[in-house]
Amino acid sequence: MAIGSVTSVGLVGLKAFTITMQAYVSPGLPYFSIIGLPDTSLSEARERVRSACSSTGFAWPQTRVTVNLSPASLPKSGASHDLAIAASVLCAGGAIPHDVLEHTLVMGELRLDGCVLPINGLLPILLHARACGIRRAFIPQGNLDEARLVTDITLVPVRHVGELMEHLGGRAKYRIPDDAGAFSPPTSIEDGLREREVPDMRQVIGQDHIKWALEVAAAGGHHMIMVGPPGAGKTMLASRLPGIMPPLNERQQLEVASIRSICGTLPSYGICDVPPYEAPHHTASVASLVGGGAGIASPGAISRAHDGVLFMDEAPEFQPRVLQTIREPLETGFVSISRAKGTAHYPARFQLVMAANPCPCGFGWGNGERCVCSVKERTRYWNRLSGPILDRIDIQVTVPPISDLTSERNRPSESSHDIRLRVIAARQAAAERYRMHGWPCNAKASGEWLRANTSRKAMAPVAAAVEDQRLSLRGADRALRLAWTLADVSGRTSPGPEDVACGISMRTRLQ
Structure with a gap:
């Protein structure tokens, strides 16, 4: 029995899950099928994979080829699994050894001539793979800058299916077309960072x-x-x-x-x-x-x-x-x-x-x-x-x-840097105050905690506003959160009645 197994990763939103690709070459009439809830774009991988593998000199099996995507209960989508499907078929067909793909991730989209295209979502895929103990990943050359953001995993960029075969100990005859770099991202990760400017x-x-x-x-x-x-x-x-x-x-x-x-x-x-x-x-x-x-x-x-x-x-x-x-x-x-x-x-x-x-x-x-x-x-x-x-x-x-x-x-104006320093100081004061609760800022603080830790004198304007129906109960909690922020910006440890009154005023100017 000739079975080739390769690991890939799928995404549902930002949630990643591991996919095991198993290719089985069995006797029967020539046919290539992909099972395990693939969508239309993934089902069309049959033609892309067959043509890409043939471009390396691999003799496609003239029998039945079945690729199973496990777990079969989860839907799989996208062309990012093309390279993994090709690797499983090459492994089942004997073009590459069976034991070289253990603890290895394979991701990439294929062109008909065997070139590997970059994919979307590689960063969360690699983060999931690292958490699962995978230590090596074959990725598209065009995704290398993005992939380098994930440490503790060996990256092997490939431009063609033939390069994948050679890395895994197989032999391939292929030629990378001159336009193979046309699909690469126009700028690198570092270029995007340098070119981005934040208005002041x-x-x-x-x-x-x-x-x-x-x-x-x-x-x-x-x-x-x-x-x-x-x-x-x-x-x-x-x-x-x-x-x-x-x-x-x-x-x-x-x-x-x-x-x-x-x-x-x-x-x-x-x-x-x-x-x-x-x-x-x-x-x-x-x-x-x-x-x-x-x-x-x-x-x-x-x-x-x-x-x-x-x-x-x-x-x-x-x-x-x-x-x-x-x-x-x-x-x-x-x-x-x-x-x-x-x-x-x-x-x-x-x-x-x-x-x-x-x-x-x-x-x-x-x-x-x-x-x-x-x-x-x-x-x-x-x-x-x-x-x-x-x-x-x-x-x-x-x-x-x-x-x-x-x-x-002609009036002097503060820069964003100067304002940001005060904002950071206020955030640090709030983070220290909520250290035991895990709230990052006042907007996330619990209303129960705020009411319990605000002085009775400072609570008086809020109680009056709720009684006069100028504030809802949600609005009262939000006014307290705003009052604590005003105190942090001013360097005080807790808000006073003037902070609470100012917070109510800032909330109700349009109501």
Whole structure:
């Protein structure tokens, strides 16, 4: 009995699972079948693998060839298993020894001429393989920069099936085409890191109180909405929030890089400690924001913004159904997308920043003499931001237009680096306070703990606001979280009544 066995790894969302490829060459009429719940793209590997193996001089068996994907109960998808299927067939056909692929991972997509194409999602695949004790991996040459992010595993990059055969002790006759490098990523991981620039807060003229609100948001991990006329600088300010946020730690960097690897955008960004920034257009659909697509759902904007910022410009212009879908991820920090072929789980711990005009035309500011919107149009415009959405946004600020450009330009402005140092200090104070609970910032702290550790005098403004129905119970906890952040930014160990009153004021300016 000729059976060749190779290890591969599949992905359902960010969750990886080990796949054992077993090829069996048996007597019978010539036929090549792949079993074990493959999707359409994986079933089509039959023609790619047959042609690629033949390009090495391997005599394809003129009998029945069966490849089983185990475990058979889990759906498998994508062309990233082509190289593993080819290796199992070559092993079963005697082209390579049977014992050389133990504790070895094989991943890669194949062209008909045998060239190995780079794949998406290799980083989470290698992290899973390392955790399972695999110490060697055959990967596409085009994924080498990404694969080097994972240590303690021997990487063997290959450009052609023939190279795989030679590495494993077989013989092959092949020629790598001149266009074999055409499918490689245009930039390396390091190039993407060097070319990425983070905008500096110093470039923003004026708006000191909005910069301070952004500093508070970054220090406590709070969601925020800015309302102001067109051209006041809302988008410019929001794009600079990642530059003042604390740097990502190693675990967060790998999580962000894994999501980008699945999306195929990791070479453009690289791996760095700057939080991600996503700004979907207001015409975005539910699938593009939350995640979706055929087969297993791919990450949406909220997952690509994991551990970073999701900026929704012109927030009232988003469809109400789209806005409602982010309510649950705001609370849970992850999103589960179920399809017929499986359920994909993606992390979605993002910091939401919204921007809106005061009215549809944008000129309902000050005396509003330039505004042409009716009361009905304004009401319809703001009703898209429902009460439950606004109740989850801790900081609500108005952004006025700059009236005196000359004087504002001459005023000194702080850089993002200076603000970031204060934010890091505030985060460290919160992390030390919540050391026994594991909460990274005030926005994640338990309301029960906050109420128990806030003085009775400081709790008085919150109790009065709840009694007057200016705050819901959720809003009361969020106001306390904001008050503790204000205390951290000011260098105090606990909030006083003025911090709590300021926190309530920052939450209820638009309500």
